[in-house]
Amino acid sequence: MPRRPFTPKVVTANLLREGDVVYLAADDSWVLRHQDAELIEDEAHAQIRLLDAERQPDLVVGPYLADATAGPDGPEPVHFREAFRTRGPSNYAHGKQASETSDASKTEIV
Amino acid sequence: MYQYTDFDHAFLAERNAQFRAQVERRLDGALTEDEFKPLRLMNGVYLQLHAYMLRVAIPYGTLSSDQMRQLALLAEKWDKGYGHFTTRQNIQYNWPKLTDIPDMLDALGEVGLHAIQTSGNTIRNVTADHFAGAAADEIADPRPYAELLRQWSTDHPEFQFLPRKFKIAVTGSPNDRAVTRAHDIGLVLKEQDGELGFEVLIGGGLGRTPMIGKVVRDFLPVADLLPYCEAIVSVYNRLGRRDNKYKARIKITVHENGLDEMRDRIETRFAELRPLFDDSAMDLLADIQAQFAPPSFRTSSLPEVSDPALRAWIDTNTMAHRRDDHAIVTISLKAHGATPGDATAEQIRLMADLAETHAYGELRISHEQNVILPHVPRDVLPGLYAALKDAGLGTANIGLVSDIIACPGMDYCALATARSIPVAQQISERIDALKIEHEVGELKIKISGCINACGHHHVGHIGILGLDRAGVENYQITLGGDGTETASIGERAGPGFAYDEIVPAIERLILAYLDVRDDASETFLQAYRRLGPDPFKAALYPETARDAA
Numbered sequence: 001m002p003r004r005p006f007t008p009k010v011v012t013a014n015l016l017r018e019g020d021v022v023y024l025a026a027d028d029s030w031v032l033r034h035q036d037a038e039l040i041e042d043e044a045h046a047q048i049r050l051l052d053a054e055r056q057p058d059l060v061v062g063p064y065l066a067d068a069t070a071g072p073d074g075p076e077p078v079h080f081r082e083a084f085r086t087r088g089p090s091n092y093a094h095g096k097q098a099s100e101t102s103d104a105s106k107t108e109i110v
Numbered sequence: 111m112y113q114y115t116d117f118d119h120a121f122l123a124e125r126n127a128q129f130r131a132q133v134e135r136r137l138d139g140a141l142t143e144d145e146f147k148p149l150r151l152m153n154g155v156y157l158q159l160h161a162y163m164l165r166v167a168i169p170y171g172t173l174s175s176d177q178m179r180q181l182a183l184l185a186e187k188w189d190k191g192y193g194h195f196t197t198r199q200n201i202q203y204n205w206p207k208l209t210d211i212p213d214m215l216d217a218l219g220e221v222g223l224h225a226i227q228t229s230g231n232t233i234r235n236v237t238a239d240h241f242a243g244a245a246a247d248e249i250a251d252p253r254p255y256a257e258l259l260r261q262w263s264t265d266h267p268e269f270q271f272l273p274r275k276f277k278i279a280v281t282g283s284p285n286d287r288a289v290t291r292a293h294d295i296g297l298v299l300k301e302q303d304g305e306l307g308f309e310v311l312i313g314g315g316l317g318r319t320p321m322i323g324k325v326v327r328d329f330l331p332v333a334d335l336l337p338y339c340e341a342i343v344s345v346y347n348r349l350g351r352r353d354n355k356y357k358a359r360i361k362i363t364v365h366e367n368g369l370d371e372m373r374d375r376i377e378t379r380f381a382e383l384r385p386l387f388d389d390s391a392m393d394l395l396a397d398i399q400a401q402f403a404p405p406s407f408r409t410s411s412l413p414e415v416s417d418p419a420l421r422a423w424i425d426t427n428t429m430a431h432r433r434d435d436h437a438i439v440t441i442s443l444k445a446h447g448a449t450p451g452d453a454t455a456e457q458i459r460l461m462a463d464l465a466e467t468h469a470y471g472e473l474r475i476s477h478e479q480n481v482i483l484p485h486v487p488r489d490v491l492p493g494l495y496a497a498l499k500d501a502g503l504g505t506a507n508i509g510l511v512s513d514i515i516a517c518p519g520m521d522y523c524a525l526a527t528a529r530s531i532p533v534a535q536q537i538s539e540r541i542d543a544l545k546i547e548h549e550v551g552e553l554k555i556k557i558s559g560c561i562n563a564c565g566h567h568h569v570g571h572i573g574i575l576g577l578d579r580a581g582v583e584n585y586q587i588t589l590g591g592d593g594t595e596t597a598s599i600g601e602r603a604g605p606g607f608a609y610d611e612i613v614p615a616i617e618r619l620i621l622a623y624l625d626v627r628d629d630a631s632e633t634f635l636q637a638y639r640r641l642g643p644d645p646f647k648a649a650l651y652p653e654t655a656r657d658a659a
Binding site for chain 2: 014016017018019020021057058061062078079080081084085088089090091092094095096
């Protein structure tokens with residue numbers, strides 16, 4: 001079977017203590033907003049960044065590479081599952097969407 | 111209701127302290143996530159899409175007012191002010207922090223509740239008929255047997271690492287409200303020659319490969335309950351497949367080995383185990399049964415009801431109690447447009463208070479994600495309805511179209527492939543707008559957000575399964591499912607529907623039923639069984655029907 005070409009990725013995980021969805025930024029911090037994540041366009045670099053994340057089990061749980069694409073304000077999710085993770089559930093304004101207007105959501109957390 | 115003994119309290123305190131230490135060791139790095147994950151799962155802690163989730167067991171769906179109030183406290187203090195009642199009579203909190211969960215478990219322990227074995231490949235929360243102890247059609251109260259099974263299965267050293275999870279349901283009524291035929295073990299209380307016993311079914315289950323349970327023993331004397339269940343789980347533990355998680359449930363073990371082979375092995379194992387069980391289990395059962403004695407019922411009578419809304423609520427949301435002057439009240443957690451099974455802390459506390467004031471302090475949670483007051487004197491029904499209605503809990507829709515079962519789906523669940531909740535909300539809102547719900551009558555819609563079928567879609571009269579089709583939500587419809595004593599697995603109607611097409615499709619289906627039924631007394635399921643799928647498929651896929659014409 002032919003190998004699928006690499007598509008851009010972000011590294012995402014959940015915080016160990018709080019469980020919040022987070023993304024790995026280019027400066028090695030973990031951020032809450034998808035737009036602030038590092039958009040990784042090279043496959044080898046993606047593997048290195050995933051290893052970087054996996055070396056932080058005291059901070060995050062279950063890191064993985066998620067498809068993303070460049071948007072006007074930064075990386076945007078490709079799959080609807082990842083889109084839900086960026087904002088929260090559709091039945092209540094809970095999760096990230098609850099603090100979308102808050103500066104706190106933009107702050108790096110680790 | 112069962113009251114925890116000193117032993118029970120000590121066991122729970124020890125278990126909670128053990129888990130607190132495990133959390134601390136995870137946080138300080140002494141435990142890796144791989145080491146910690148099975149430990150947290152054994153205590154009901156999942157990591158879901160947006161946050162951790164704590165699943166609390168409500169054994170056989172029975173709660174006291176004090177326990178219900180404690181569930182409200184957890185929602186308020188450590189979550190976002192609500193809880194989600196599930197299709198296995200549990201409650202889930204969707205937003206706890208890992209660091210808070212040990213305190214939550216301690217708070218649960220204060221009222222005799224826990225989250226043990228609400229996950230993992232163990233024997234899960236034993237469920238029962240939510241009308242147990244109250245229903246007019248009941249042969250015997252199944253809850254003492256469920257409690258005996260809970261005590262037997264909790265921390266059972268042989269059954270902590272089964273091939274896969276294992277679910278047991280018990281009913282004491284021939285009208286099966288506990289979906290016993292879709293469980294790994296289904297137990298149906300029956301009488302034979304004046305003796306009480308069980309019809310025992312094995313190998314039922316939904317999920318990827320739905321199967322209806324098969325009778326492995328026509329009549330099992332009560333005294334043999336524990337050794338026989340132990341024999342079943344023991345045989346499964348040995349034969350069940352561990353090479354493929356999709357083929358690891360007992361339904362596949364039964365399918366691959368055959369019922370006769372399974373029965374032979376179970377009976378052989380039972381013969382070995384039976385002498386090891388002395389009379390102490392039956393002594394314990396007698397103690398448990400004494401605690402499930404009915405309350406001291408007072409006499410009551412329903413005054414004349416002139417309010418049509420109250421009349422409709424009584425007609426729809428109450429069931430026959432074994433005493434004529436009492437009713438079983440089902441409180442709908444399915445207000446039109448609301449999330450099925452969700453209740454706010456204020457609503458949970460109100461239901462606890464109403465149960466205490468008016469209904470002998472007992473509540474039940476149904477697998478259909480509603481709350482039941484099992485013993486309500488009929489004279490309090492008007493006041494009870496008024497209080498519930500003021501709190502958004504007075505919807506008269508039990509058993510109707512908008513009384514939808516829905517799993518959390520992709521709004522919360524890490525395993526889901528599509529959303530369930532907004533589909534349920536939109537169907538319910540649409541049906542309410544059409545004002546046809548009571549005209550349609552009994553119709554059970556069940557929605558799952560993935561093939562694991564937590565929303566029981568296979569046994570919905572109309573089942574909806576949400577899937578991911580090439581990165582887009584897509585919904586398959588099944589028709590003719592039934593979770594009762596006449597259980598059947600729904601048949602797939604045809605190609606799936608996009609997210610924005612599924613609600614109109616369900617509407618066409620319901621309107622078609624109104625057109626083809628004999629009269630108002632013929633339910634959707636009866637019409638489907640009489641006519642087969644064709645008229646319903648024609649409504650779902652009008653273009654295909656036109657092309658064929």
